[in-house]
Amino acid sequence: MSICDPIGLGVAGLGRGFMLTLPSLRHDPHVRLVACAAPRQASRDAFCAEFGGTAYADVAQMCADPQLEAVYIATPHQMHRAHAEAAAAAGKHILVDKPLAISQADADAIVHAANQAGVHLITGPSHSFDQPVEAARRLLDSGQFGQVRMIHATNYTDFLYRPRRPEELDTNQGGGVIFSQAIHQIDVVRALMGQPALRVAAMTGAWDRTRPTEGAYSCLISFAGGGFASLTYSGYAHYDSDAAQGWVGELGHPKDPQAYGKARRALAAVTSPAEEAALKGARTYGAVEAPAPAPYAEHFGPVIISCDRADLRLTPEGIEIWGDTQRSFQPTPPDPTPRSPVLRALYAAVRQGQAPLQAGQWGADSLKLCHAILKSAQTGGFVELS
Ligand SMILES: NC(=O)c1ccc[n+]([C@@H]2O[C@H](COP(=O)([O-])OP(=O)(O)OC[C@H]3O[C@@H](n4cnc5c(N)ncnc54)[C@H](O)[C@@H]3O)[C@@H](O)[C@H]2O)c1
Incomplete structure (x- = not known):
């Protein structure tokens, strides 16, 4: 499938969560990786070698990058709020790996920040996106x-x-x-x-x-x-x-x-x-x-x-x-890779205004x-x- 305008995606955190989504990020045509933010120099170098784009040590700096339309937050749970707020402040759409946050106050703050900025917020990938569930x-x-x-x-x-x-x-x-x-x-x-x-x-x-x-x-x-x-x-x-x-x-x-x-x-x-x-x-x-x-x-x-x-x-x-x-x-x-549904969902939200079930308040409600x-x-x- 060819998609003429894939979403320019920046990734915050290149650890285990990112690794599990990576096969889909590599093969799915709905997104194009254009930047990352990661503390490890070796991870940043590997990212640039594979995808080109720009590698940052700081998530807020990455969010200011005009190439990005959306940010996939795959940093540890306790950082999700700060990183989602940085994305929202820069007007980027947000895909936050589960859970949306640890405390209910942080989850509510993320939902609020996305609403205020008028950007899409999706909590995923979670197994609710699996093809058999859909x-x-x-x-x-x-x-x-x-x-x-x-x-x-x-x-x-x-x-x-x-x-x-x-x-x-x-x-x-x-x-x-x-x-x-x-x-x-x-x-x-x-x-x-x-x-x-x-x-x-x-x-x-x-x-x-x-x-x-x-x-x-x-x-x-x-x-x-x-x-x-x-x-x-x-x-x-x-x-x-x-x-x-x-x-x-x-x-x-x-x-x-x-x-x-x-x-x-x-x-x-x-x-x-x-x-x-x-x-x-x-x-x-x-x-x-x-x-x-x-x-x-x-x-x-x-x-x-x-x-x-x-x-x-x-x-x-x-x-x-x-x-x-x-x-x-x-x-x-069959899908190109198991995690394609969440990337398709991001695309449908950003390009076609069709938010998935797991959008906005969803992640905060699951955390409850x-x-x-x-x-x-x-x-x-x-x-x-x-
Ligand atoms: N959906 C899934 O199946 C799945 C699976 C694993 C993890 N996750 C989620 O991914 C998130 C991260 O967990 P993990 O297991 O990948 O942990 P991890 O420790 O493997 O990865 C976290 C990464 O974030 C990086 N990081 C730390 N501080 C940072 C900062 N300030 N800016 C940018 N990057 C920073 C670390 O260097 C590390 O590479 C968690 O919220 C977890 O729930 C989801």
Whole structure:
């Protein structure tokens, strides 16, 4: 596909989040990388060698670059507000990697800054942009299966044992699975349910004293139309729920079952938090090659949607439809790379004025649910969402 006027995009932060979106940024015609901001000279040099453009050490300076129309913010959670405000002040559209922020005040400030500047704000990529989720939304919107009554989303990973920066293991600084992983499940479930969330009841687990933050949760969410969803996640898992997804990993690549235990083995060799942060930093842009384009859609674990006249199960290849009297399978249309939908969404917003579901207030509302999970787990009761 050729697009005559791709969006000039600047990237803030060339770490792990950027690396995962990079295959799509390289291949998708809706965007053109024109600048980056990153503290590491080696990353900046690698960016210029691959994309040309201009590399900055400072995000605000990059935002002033007239070549840029939009900024993709892939810096650590705690920096999202400052970087989004810098983009808004320079009149650039904003794509913020999830979560929009850590505190609700910061999320609200980002939404306010984008509104005041009259720029588009999209929170993503999150797994709510995955092709099977988008295709399921279209099927559900058609009304052929009746109302969505219940959604069950689970994911069992080794998230907590992948190399982390110290703040990623401190809940008060946005660490743990709630801000980094629940946010995906929340986005997926909200997108599929298509109604405002009303109440949350949750329990969380912080079971490993050496990694003192939440690594697991189970939560129930009720929605305005009477539907409800259950979300369960374990980042301590030994079981790998990718096994139930045909051994396709989260990023849409075939997964080698023989690589079992790899994250825990690598972490066992680490002797200090600084060494662990360096191990994470070693997987950054310019230091290692980004993942190849993936042959399947990305996913965030098994998701089953129960409707009046069918249950729908999302897989990395499409949607299993278990109807009243028949079963069928709807393949998801192939995309150049799994993260293309979020880039297409940015293009549609900026060029055609068609904002996606995950625009503006969306990211702040999903964050509210993260805080509600933590609060419910602390108080032992339901948390009402205003
Ligand atoms: N959507 C996804 O699947 C996904 C996956 C991983 C990370 N992320 C998100 O990406 C964000 C970053 O997390 P990460 O895991 O990539 O962390 P990371 O540490 O790997 O990367 C962060 C990068 O930001 C850079 N940085 C730090 N301060 C900066 C500054 N002032 N200006 C410019 N760059 C700066 C660092 O050098 C680093 O390269 C988080 O919000 C995270 O949730 C999203």
